[in-house]
Amino acid sequence: MNDLEYRLEIAKKAALIAGNYVKKSQFNIKSIDHKTNVFDLVTNVDKKSQEIIISELSKTFKGENFIGEEQKHSDFAKTGWYIDPIDGTVNFIHGVQIFGISIAYVEDGEPVVGVIYLPVFDELYWAEKGKGTYLNGLKISVSSRNNLQECLVVASHSNNFQGIEEFDRLKKLIGKIRRIRMFGSACYHACMIARGAVDAFWSHYLKPWDVAAGYLLVKEAGGEILNLEGSKGDIFRNDLLFTNAKISKDILKLLKE
Ligand code: IPD
Ligand code: CA
Ligand code: CA
Numbered sequence: 181m182n183d184l185e186y187r188l189e190i191a192k193k194a195a196l197i198a199g200n201y202v203k204k205s206q207f208n209i210k211s212i213d214h215k216t217n218v219f220d221l222v223t224n225v226d227k228k229s230q231e232i233i234i235s236e237l238s239k240t241f242k243g244e245n246f247i248g249e250e251q252k253h254s255d256f257a258k259t260g261w262y263i264d265p266i267d268g269t270v271n272f273i274h275g276v277q278i279f280g281i282s283i284a285y286v287e288d289g290e291p292v293v294g295v296i297y298l299p300v301f302d303e304l305y306w307a308e309k310g311k312g313t314y315l316n317g318l319k320i321s322v323s324s325r326n327n328l329q330e331c332l333v334v335a336s337h338s339n340n341f342q343g344i345e346e347f348d349r350l351k352k353l354i355g356k357i358r359r360i361r362m363f364g365s366a367c368y369h370a371c372m373i374a375r376g377a378v379d380a381f382w383s384h385y386l387k388p389w390d391v392a393a394g395y396l397l398v399k400e401a402g403g404e405i406l407n408l409e410g411s412k413g414d415i416f417r418n419d420l421l422f423t424n425a426k427i428s429k430d431i432l433k434l435l436k437e
Contacts, residue, residue, distance in 0.1 A: 184285075184293055184308050187241075191261075191283045191295040192306055194236035198229045199281045199299035202266055212273060219339040221269055226250050229265035233283060237261055249389045256416060258289045262392040268365030280367040284392035291415065294393035294400075296367045305371050305397055313374050313401035322403040322424035323376035331357045331379035331427055334369045338385035346384040352434045370394025373422050374401040380431050381422040388415045398422045408436065 181189070205225045212223050230248040237246065245260025247253065261283065266272050268279030277300040285293040292309040305320075307313040313320050325331050335350055353360060361378070363369060366386055372378035374397040381398075383391060392415045395405055404425040405413035410432055413420045421431060 187285050187293045188295070188306060188308050190237060190240050191285065191293055192297075192304060194233045195281045195283050195295045195297040196304065197236060198232045198265060199297040201225075201232060202229050202272070202279070202281065203299035206272060206277070207275065209273065217339060221273060222250055223266075223269065223273060225272070226266045226269055229281065230263060233263050233265060233281070234261075237283075247389065249387070256388055257286075259287050261285055262291075262389045262415075264367065264389040264393075267367040267390060268363075271364045276364065278363050278368050279365050280371070282367040282389065282393040284389075284396065286388070286392055286415065289414065289416065291392045291396040294396035296371055296393050296397060298368060298371065303371070305374060307374075307396045307400040309396065309400070311400065313397050315371075315375055320375040321401045322373060322398065323379050324426065325379050325424065326426040328357050328427060328430050332359055332361060332377070333357050333380045333382065333431065334361045334363060334372065334378050335382045336366055336369070336384055336386055336390075337362055337364075346382070349435045350382065352437050353431070356434055357431075366390040367394050370397050370422060373398050373403055373424065376401075376424070379424050379427055381420075382431070382435065383418075383420045383422065385418050386420070387418075391415050391420060394422070395420075404428055406432065408432070 210224045245257040248263040264282040284291045296305045369381040408419045
């Protein structure tokens with residue numbers, strides 16, 4: 181087993197343990213607090229899930245960088261573990277069962293191992309650089325749709341309302357694509373692209389822990405991730421377009437109109 185395979189196995193185990201804890205805690209949340217503003221929420225379950233993940237990873241990778249959403253951040257390491265202990269906290273609080281656990285190992289700014297677990301669906305997605313993307317052990321790939329009128333596009337809605345112009349951009353897609361959906365979890369959106377259910381994801385104002393694992397999943401499933409200028413996307417930027425690699429140009433043109 182090489183180093184990345186080993187990292188992948190440990191990350192899968194951590195995601196499964198945390199995911200099962202999160203799933204069983206959804207209707208027994210003890211505390212809900214505000215973070216940067218009243219729309220930015222965290223529960224006791226987010227915090228505990230992060231503790232579980234970091235403690236599992238630390239058993240093997242003690243001393244490495246662990247960048248979890250629910251901790252203080254001074255800067256973002258270029259190499260280390262990016263952890264979102266519950267992606268989709270608002271759904272989680274409201275009893276909507278779309279949320280995931282997202283863990284990525286990033287090397288020199290590039291995700292090289294990515295795991296997303298959707299506990300309610302019992303779907304474990306993973307990817308290792310150069311090895312493809314898998315869902316519960318089966319290889320998956322992005323859709324082949326290239327006609328915008330047949331495409332489903334998802335988008336994020338962040339708690340940072342400076343991002344309000346994202347809705348103006350999204351409006352440009354109406355009447356050109358089949359439908360827009362917002363499922364409330366960036367990692368779920370990435371999984372849907374990786375398995376070909378959804379064709380593009382316009383993500384705005386997200387953080388590296390929201391997108392790092394999904395980035396690799398989409399890329400290894402044959403998709404691409406670009407920024408608004410059309411160049412290679414970077415997990416440290418907050419404007420990312422994930423697509424099946426067939427419709428990027430058309431979607432970017434509309435978003436920028
Ligand atoms: C959020 C989700 C949501 C996105 C928000 C994120 P969180 O992450 O990914 O889909 O629109 O901007 O903050 O807070 O639930 O981990
Ligand atoms: Ca998140
Ligand atoms: Ca989160």
